[in-house]
Amino acid sequence: MLPPTENGDSSDTERTKNELSGTERTVLEERKLTGMRRTIANRLQESSQNAAHVTATREVDAEELSRAATLASERFDVDVSVLDVVLCALSETLAAHPGFNATLEDGVHRLYETQNVAIAVDIDAGLVTPVLTDLESKSLQEIALERRELTESVQAGDYSMSDLQGGTFTVTNLGVLGVDSFTPIINPPEVAIIGVNRIRECARPDEDGGVEFRKQITFDLSFDHRVVDGADAARFLETLSANLEDAKALV
Template sequence: MTKFEFLFPELGEGLAEGYIVAYMVKEGDRVVEDQPLVEVQTDKVTTVLPSPVAGVIDILPYNPGDVICVNDIIIIINQGEDEGAEDVSHGWLELAATKDKKHSWNEFGINLGIYPNAVLDDPIDDSIIKMTSMRKEIANIVTKSYKTIPHVTVFAEVDITNLLSHKENLKKHKGVNVSLTPIFVKALSQTLKQHPMFNANEHNGSLKLFPGHNIGIAVDTDEGVVIPNIKQVNEKSVHTVADEITELVERARSKKMLFTDSREGTITISNVGAIGGGYATPIIFAPQVAILALYRAEKKAVVSENDAIVVRKMLPITLTFDHRFFDGADGLRFINTIKVHLEDHYEAYFH
């Protein structure tokens, strides 16, 4: 009988480790090829790994919550000539499992156990809250980024009064209804054409530039922020971008992100306007070198060019960038460019 060693694969660039969330089988179970075996969490992505072979589960060497490294053996499967599929249990296909309100369940009806946002570290002392594996991963990423990247943030306000008016006119007269986030993403892409060095990753102390604009979208989920990205924004219409943002957000919040969703991002945008707040200094999603953030637009009294006081809708924005590669002047030129695109060239982004 052949023993197949299922190794934890490298699911993302630079991935070194992950966590076991839950096994979907037990030792002695007979499985078929492509049957879901184990749910794992990697760099901000929770995903299900299917069985590459048919056979009988021999050893499950880890427990939920255990840390695993790339190429660790996470399952051993016995393969034999007499292993048919007729005795395979198909209970894993039953998606409508009874839900226990005290726990978190995935789409296979498997109790994830460790996944609630607040997990008690000590049942005697309920004032101690243990970080979930998701929170630990986020902590590792932001700590490394903050310690290794000299962050600089520049601030600006964008007058989006005319943009909002144009948006409402299109909705009223032509039935075109596009939310602001895809507009911001397209404006960022246009800005990157004029400042291509910001569309890059840090690579061994140098900048690796990319022709395609794979723009990450910071998504607020129950488990923490995740950053899937839209590939090749520079080649897509705003309507395509809008559809893809909707799909990415849905997958992120339902913990169904694909391996490729968070890979190969070149820059990130964070639109927190719905939550509110003025300004912040976001942490760069390494190895990227910049992150653009947009906040809640507010009506303000503004002095016009002819010295009249007018009420305008002003949008606060920030650009945080890696000071190793850019100076303050570079950041200001970048943020001024996107300001011009949103104030003067917004009509182009609705097509």
């Protein structure tokens, strides 16, 4: 234990600790975890400790995905983003692989017909996941409108806890921030979350033996290995890839 300083100043104690360790550290700011930040920290720690996290990654051709977003924006007179098209393709993928549209509670793996997809939104207080309900019943145009309204409401602080509950699957998008790949953390009690990354130009061999540049996007699917396996995740990503490479059919 360090000896007390004469005046009991905590800064002197910190300075003494630094001297004993052979380092010097000047504190810029101290931020206690309170409110929402503490809740987020606790939930992430719970998820990390309780779920058997595994992440599978797949690179997907994004040429048709980009065209579909542009075409839909022109056709519907609505600003349809790449994420909106991804959500539409994701809905079909979840219908084909219901084990991922699910929760795990009290040892029971519950699969849902209703797709209540939580969408991660970054706000000043931290990361929140408002739920876009009944995704399976919505057209691409409806998804674009409702997702935008939901995001803007949350960013304006106009939401309640009920807007963050009842999710069956989560989408988190760091592509808008230039990220190529990351490891999403499952939002309990859900069993899976998918990370959407940026679209980038990549060199690929063409049919004539040359090189062409095509748009590519990477998806990171984190899943709870207690209830779904790696092969299941691979098939999920294969279906999502097929849906996105035929994205014009979603418009």
